[in-house]
Amino acid sequence: MESISKSIPKRDHFPKISGSAKYVDDLSFEGMLHGKIVRSTVACADIKEILIPDLPEGYFVIDKNDIPGINSVHIVDDDTPVFSDGTVNYVGEPILMVAGKDLKVVNRLMKLIKVVYDEKEPVLDMMKSETIFYQYGYTKGDWETAFREADKIIEEDFQTGYQEHTYMEVQGMIGFYENGKSIVRGSMQCPYYVHTAVKRAMGLESDKVQVIQEEMGGAFGGKEDYPSILGCQVAVAAYKTGKPVKVVFDRSEDIICSPKRHPAKMHYRAAIKNGKITGIDADIVYNCGAYTTLSPVVLQRGLICATGVYNFKNLRVRGKGVKTNTVPNGAFRGFGGPQTFFAIEMFMDHLAKEIGMDSLSLKESMVVKQGDDSATSGKYHFHIPFPEMIEKLDQMSDFRKKREAFRNQTGRYRSGIGLSLVYHGCGFTGSGERDLIKGVVKIVKNTDDTVELLTAGTDMGQGLKTAFAKIASDTLEIPLERIIVQNPDTDRVPNSGPTAASRSLMVVGKLLQRAAEKLKRDWKPGEYQEFVEKYVHPDFMIPWDLSKFQGDPYPDYSWSANAVEVKVDTLTATTEIVGAWGVYDVGTPIDMAIIKGQMQGGFLQAIGYGSMELLDVNDKGVIRNNSFSDYIIPTSMDVPHLETEVVENTYDNGPFGGKGAGELPAVGGAPAYVEAMENALGVNLHHTPFSQEDTMKVLEAFKK
Amino acid sequence: MVTFSNGYLVDNLADALKIRSEIDVTPYAGGTDLMVDAKEDAVYLFLNKIPELRRIYSDEQYLHIGAACTYTEIFENSLSPQILKDAIDYLAAPAIRNMGTAGGNICNASPKADTALIFYVADAKLRICNTSGERILPIEDFYVGRGKTVLQKDELLVEILVPKQGLEHYYYKKVGARQALAISRVAFAGIFTTENGIITRCAMAFGSVADTVLRFRDLEALFVGKSIAEAKSIRSQFIANYEQAIVPIRGRVSAEYRKSVCMNLLEDFLTQNGI
Numbered sequence: 006m007e008s009i010s011k012s013i014p015k016r017d018h019f020p021k022i023s024g025s026a027k028y029v030d031d032l033s034f035e036g037m038l039h040g041k042i043v044r045s046t047v048a049c050a051d052i053k054e055i056l057i058p059d060l061p062e063g064y065f066v067i068d069k070n071d072i073p074g075i076n077s078v079h080i081v082d083d084d085t086p087v088f089s090d091g092t093v094n095y096v097g098e099p100i101l102m103v104a105g106k107d108l109k110v111v112n113r114l115m116k117l118i119k120v121v122y123d124e125k126e127p128v129l130d131m132m133k134s135e136t137i138f139y140q141y142g143y144t145k146g147d148w149e150t151a152f153r154e155a156d157k158i159i160e161e162d163f164q165t166g167y168q169e170h171t172y173m174e175v176q177g178m179i180g181f182y183e184n185g186k187s188i189v190r191g192s193m194q195c196p197y198y199v200h201t202a203v204k205r206a207m208g209l210e211s212d213k214v215q216v217i218q219e220e221m222g223g224a225f226g227g228k229e230d231y232p233s234i235l236g237c238q239v240a241v242a243a244y245k246t247g248k249p250v251k252v253v254f255d256r257s258e259d260i261i262c263s264p265k266r267h268p269a270k271m272h273y274r275a276a277i278k279n280g281k282i283t284g285i286d287a288d289i290v291y292n293c294g295a296y297t298t299l300s301p302v303v304l305q306r307g308l309i310c311a312t313g314v315y316n317f318k319n320l321r322v323r324g325k326g327v328k329t330n331t332v333p334n335g336a337f338r339g340f341g342g343p344q345t346f347f348a349i350e351m352f353m354d355h356l357a358k359e360i361g362m363d364s365l366s367l368k369e370s371m372v373v374k375q376g377d378d379s380a381t382s383g384k385y386h387f388h389i390p391f392p393e394m395i396e397k398l399d400q401m402s403d404f405r406k407k408r409e410a411f412r413n414q415t416g417r418y419r420s421g422i423g424l425s426l427v428y429h430g431c432g433f434t435g436s437g438e439r440d441l442i443k444g445v446v447k448i449v450k451n452t453d454d455t456v457e458l459l460t461a462g463t464d465m466g467q468g469l470k471t472a473f474a475k476i477a478s479d480t481l482e483i484p485l486e487r488i489i490v491q492n493p494d495t496d497r498v499p500n501s502g503p504t505a506a507s508r509s510l511m512v513v514g515k516l517l518q519r520a521a522e523k524l525k526r527d528w529k530p531g532e533y534q535e536f537v538e539k540y541v542h543p544d545f546m547i548p549w550d551l552s553k554f555q556g557d558p559y560p561d562y563s564w565s566a567n568a569v570e571v572k573v574d575t576l577t578a579t580t581e582i583v584g585a586w587g588v589y590d591v592g593t594p595i596d597m598a599i600i601k602g603q604m605q606g607g608f609l610q611a612i613g614y615g616s617m618e619l620l621d622v623n624d625k626g627v628i629r630n631n632s633f634s635d636y637i638i639p640t641s642m643d644v645p646h647l648e649t650e651v652v653e654n655t656y657d658n659g660p661f662g663g664k665g666a667g668e669l670p671a672v673g674g675a676p677a678y679v680e681a682m683e684n685a686l687g688v689n690l691h692h693t694p695f696s697q698e699d700t701m702k703v704l705e706a707f708k709k
Numbered sequence: 710m711v712t713f714s715n716g717y718l719v720d721n722l723a724d725a726l727k728i729r730s731e732i733d734v735t736p737y738a739g740g741t742d743l744m745v746d747a748k749e750d751a752v753y754l755f756l757n758k759i760p761e762l763r764r765i766y767s768d769e770q771y772l773h774i775g776a777a778c779t780y781t782e783i784f785e786n787s788l789s790p791q792i793l794k795d796a797i798d799y800l801a802a803p804a805i806r807n808m809g810t811a812g813g814n815i816c817n818a819s820p821k822a823d824t825a826l827i828f829y830v831a832d833a834k835l836r837i838c839n840t841s842g843e844r845i846l847p848i849e850d851f852y853v854g855r856g857k858t859v860l861q862k863d864e865l866l867v868e869i870l871v872p873k874q875g876l877e878h879y880y881y882k883k884v885g886a887r888q889a890l891a892i893s894r895v896a897f898a899g900i901f902t903t904e905n906g907i908i909t910r911c912a913m914a915f916g917s918v919a920d921t922v923l924r925f926r927d928l929e930a931l932f933v934g935k936s937i938a939e940a941k942s943i944r945s946q947f948i949a950n951y952e953q954a955i956v957p958i959r960g961r962v963s964a965e966y967r968k969s970v971c972m973n974l975l976e977d978f979l980t981q982n983g984i
Contacts, residue, residue, distance in 0.1 A: 575973075640889045640890055
């Protein structure tokens with residue numbers, strides 16, 4: 006183990022464990038008002054009329070007419086309104102805000118407001134949508150010939166469901182308007198995203214908008230785009246009322262209106278010739294919901310991952326993101342990857358049966374290695390440690406032996422074991438780092454020889470402050486106590502980009518390391534010094550061309566091999582998870598305990614995605630699973646035996662050899678779980694979440 | 710007695726019953742259900758400091774469990790039958806078990822109540838008091854429907870009376886959505902006793918299936934007084950009766966799923982008892 010990997014207490018450990026950390030909900034300011042948002046109760050309508058009661062003194066209604074700038078939230082595109090522009094496109098769409106001193110009075114006023122709708126037929130089924138937001142595709146080799154000359158063509162449909170982030174801290178923001186300046190503070194991953202959005206909605210110049218991140222209790226991607234929407238709303242409310250306005254959701258509101266993982270439907274075809282897979286053709290649909298938010302990039306990543314970790318010579322991948330009258334979906338740990346990885350991993354398992362191989366042997370025979378072309382005709386530039394990872398996983402889980410032993414079982418309990426091989430591309434997709442983000446960091450040495458790291462990177466619990474401090478401390482060879490990392494404030498920090506895409510450590514951490522190296526060379530004791538470092542695109546990369554969907558979408562990838570063992574009770578159709586084992590390559594772990602924590606939490610979340618996390622809209626477009634009694638996530642009791650290991654495979658362009666880690670464990674859990682269920686039940690399965698009821702249907706079908 | 714802005718805290722049963730007879734109050738034992746959806750204008754009668762409601766003791770025939778005893782207290786008491794401990798062991802999570810009470814579980818009148826199922830199958834009785842006296846009734850007679858009981862505005866549930874004999878040979882299975890903090894989706898409890906090869910009791914209760922816990926004494930009676938071999942010969946008829954009697958409602962899971970689990974567990978219960 007590298008010395009930097011040795012664990013230290015996380016910087017947010019004591020405040021969060023002791024309860025002294027202050028979150029948005031804990032903050033109060035002089036004269037502060039509480040806001041609640043009136044939301045659409047129907048999925049698709051024109052608003053005919055809004056009936057507002059007489060408001061008591063000091064109570065306000067804030068709507069689209071109060072927006073000084075443009076009624077649009079800039080995310081990737083600009084179609085999301087700050088407040089409804091007269092139409093509503095999903096249940097939960099914000100129409101207006103009620104704000105006032107006493108939250109009880111605000112709640113009472115909310116109930117007196119009547120919105121009169123002219124309802125239209127909503128589109129709830131993604132396959133029936135006629136509005137395509139985004140469409141991409143690519144080919145490699147000669148897929149047409151592969152299919153024309155195939156001995157056999159196998160076709161299957163796969164489906165993945167919603168997933169809710171269930172961060173412990175719900176969405177919350179406070180807006181201020183002081184001396185012509187708009188200030189927004191709150192729970193967010195990306196302060197500069199909020200900054201850009203508020204500027205536009207408020208019609209202000211950059212220096213008249215300030216965004217400050219407060220302590221954050223989890224995000225998982227759910228606070229990448231949504232804070233831009235809520236940030237604009239509180240900014241407008243503060244502008245109208247002249248007072249600070251705080252909005253903190255309750256849990257059901259958060260589940261109803263914040264983004265989720267995109268549900269997907271995926272049609273796969275495989276050409277088989279002489280017992281080999283000669284071509285893959287994938288046709289993918291992601292349900293974006295009512296507005297585009299981050300969908301183009303989510304879909305791009307999904308399509309890049311569509312053929313998994315295998316070297317197929319001939320392929321065609323097509324995909325589209327479509328509009329439905331449902332809550333807009335957005336970023337979620339894995340960002341489009343878990344959907345297609347589920348499909349390809351299950352498909353490989355099924356194809357192995359067709360060919361007459363066991364699935365791991367088939368996967369091993371086709372897995373990519375250094376120097377291979379990628380699906381998008383880029384290159385895998387670095388060592389891919391799958392052989393040693395699979396070996397390690399087999400030692401930990403006894404996979405091969407169990408898989409064989411679990412065939413053809415009878416009796417009340419049926420065991421199964423499944424395995425998945427996945428990656429997560431590190432950094433912003435495509436040419437985003439070079440063309441859009443252009444990250445900048447600043448490092449300041451104070452006269453007392455403490456060093457402050459200034460980036461827009463946010464700590465949401467994933468340990469970024471700790472990791473950044475370790476990188477600077479080890480580079481400068483000064484004690485950790487002299488490194489200062491504060492929550493970002495856009496008045497103080499440069500735009501180092503969003504805290505997303507498993508990029509912070511690899512990209513921003515590397516910039517910090519470079520800046521620290523410069524400071525170290527030029528260190529002047531007792532003097533104030535500052536260094537700015539700008540992103541440099543790695544020159545080894547094959548340029549990404551979005552129009553052709555070709556090139557290197559990422560400089561490097563993190564890899565994982567996952568195994569899950571289950572025991573199914575055929576009387577109750579309940580499944581016990583006997584063990585879960587994960588082996589990960591995240592480059593050099595910058596802190597082993599943080600990495601282990603990320604891997605375990607992510608793996609558990611991914612098993613939840615594969616098994617019990619069921620959320621859907623009814624025929625009116627309403628999410629019924631809007632509480633923790635109805636949206637079931639796994640507890641540690643559900644996977645009591647969860648083992649994770651890392652293999653060290655340093656990435657030279659990352660700080661101390663580190664690369665992306667946070668999202669990787671969320672990718673492979675679902676296919677490993679569902680493959681285990683296949684092994685136990687002896688059937689092919691095609692969807693997540695695979696629930697108790699689904700298991701019962703399979704068992705009942707056997708009886709007949 | 711201490712008066713709060715939202716209710717009354719009393720330290721003896723007589724005072725509690727007096728308040729109950731005079732004021733419209735919501736009895737509050739552990740609060741683990743009431744607090745989930747707390748009403749702003751509710752007036753509570755806090756019961757957790759009343760010694761008469763906190764005792765567990767036994768007489769010749771019954772184990773008496775005070776209605777405000779917490780799950781943890783019941784679980785840790787050596788007098789408690791194992792079937793009840795099994796149910797508590799799989800109920801919610803430790804924090805809730807430290808606060809929630811058996812009386813609250815019963816009076817909340819949810820068909821999913823984990824301990825109510827056990828009291829049903831165990832032929833438990835409830836001692837209910839008001840200022841003028843008490844009445845004792847079988848738990849089945851306490852429920853009118855989902856969330857509805859015969860408890861009057863001036864009454865309090867004081868004790869649960871669990872028969873001491875005949876609970877040793879039991880079968881219990883709860884199906885939740887996960888391994889902890891799980892609301893029951895289907896729960897089954899069975900008690901089987903024989904004397905000299907003759908079945909004296911074959912009790913079965915089904916939770917989370919209908920508006921109340923289900924138990925069919927008339928169907929159980931088919932086996933009583935018969936030998937195992939005789940019971941075996943009419944097993945299919947016995948099962949068919951239940952197949953007809955159990956009509957689950959759909960909720961978080963489908964009626965079909967609930968039905969399948971009920972029937973599978975019932976059959977397994979019979980099989981394990983040699984029938």
